[in-house]
Amino acid sequence: MLNKIGNNRTLNDNLMLGIITAFSAGMVNVASLIIFLSFTSNVTGHYAILAQEIANGNWFQAGIIFGWISLFFLGNFVSNLCIVNGKGSKYLSHTLPLILEIICIMFVGLYLQFLYADRLWETELLLAIMLFAMGLQNGLTASVSNMSLKTTHLTGLTTDLAISFSMLTKSKYREDAAVVNRTKLLLAVLLSYMGGGIFAGIGYMEFRNNVFYIVSVVLAIAILYDMFKITLFRFITRNQPFIRRSYYERKI
Numbered sequence: 056m057l058n059k060i061g062n063n064r065t066l067n068d069n070l071m072l073g074i075i076t077a078f079s080a081g082m083v084n085v086a087s088l089i090i091f092l093s094f095t096s097n098v099t100g101h102y103a104i105l106a107q108e109i110a111n112g113n114w115f116q117a118g119i120i121f122g123w124i125s126l127f128f129l130g131n132f133v134s135n136l137c138i139v140n141g142k143g144s145k146y147l148s149h150t151l152p153l154i155l156e157i158i159c160i161m162f163v164g165l166y167l168q169f170l171y172a173d174r175l176w177e178t179e180l181l182l183a184i185m186l187f188a189m190g191l192q193n194g195l196t197a198s199v200s201n202m203s204l205k206t207t208h209l210t211g212l213t214t215d216l217a218i219s220f221s222m223l224t225k226s227k228y229r230e231d232a233a234v235v236n237r238t239k240l241l242l243a244v245l246l247s248y249m250g251g252g253i254f255a256g257i258g259y260m261e262f263r264n265n266v267f268y269i270v271s272v273v274l275a276i277a278i279l280y281d282m283f284k285i286t287l288f289r290f291i292t293r294n295q296p297f298i299r300r301s302y303y304e305r306k307i
Contacts, residue, residue, distance in 0.1 A: 066236045069200050072277065073244040076196055077206040079273045080189060081251025082258075083160065084207075086266050087185055089259055090167070091178050095185040097208030098127045119179055123186050130190020135198045150278050152195040157271045159188035164267030203237070206244055216241040 084096035094100055101124050108117035134152040141148020163181050171177055189207045196204040205211060219238040222228040229235065251273075259266050 064200060066240065069204055069240050070243055071280070072196060072200065073204050073206055073240060074247040075273060075277045076192055076204075077244045077247040078251035078254075079270050080192060080207040081248040081253075082255035082266065082270045082273070083185060083189065085252040085255040086259060086270075087182065089256070090264075091182055093182055095182060096189045097210070098124045098186070099208070099210055123183055126183050126187040127190040127193075130187040130192075131194035131197075132190075134191050134194025138195070138198045149195070149199060150281070152191045153274055153278055156188045156191045157274050159184050159191070160267050160271050160274070163188075164264055164271070167264040167267070203240065204244065206248065209245060209248060212241055212245060216245060 080096045084094055087093060087095040101120055105117055105120040105124065108114075108120060133155070137148050137151045141151075163184055166177075166181060171181075193205055193207040196206045216238070219234060219241060222234055223238060255266055258269065262269065
């Protein structure tokens, strides 16, 4: 799911990564909307607010919004930096952005549970951390999937899905595996994002701020899943040398 990149990835690799990360992004976005009345999985709306604040001459508030956008940008930058400059284990360089994201999400959950006093600067800080975390996730999924996946927002995805559906109205595209697979992937990401949002909306009434711990567990599943596959591959190749390595490499 994480240890392969670009054209080496299969549909199942992208589906697994897309479903897990989109579900977590949907949870984070709805939880932040409930708690802070602000979106954190994308910056489209923040650009509009930034323009409004500049037009009204509210320079301090414009600086805060610009800082949020910059942190989302920085998260994307750091993710791709880890991947393209990773040395040694490719798996480690690909999981590092998710580890950093989990740290950010856990920090938000712990702060809300033990320290949060509903002060404006605290809200702005926690929103900044979540935007950085979502940037990390977005950069990771886009980089490893060769720009096929962006799981923190649905604006471009909805456009791409509409285009795919229109193509499927012609029989030649319904027989094109690339078009069909891309449609499946986009639809899976959309439904998973919605599912995560619904789960967070319902779950927040029961779990309150603990919902951020659940997000961290969901993200950890992606890391542990690949760790299990790599460990299994090494065990098999070490104990069954006559089995062709290439077979298992394709499976991983």
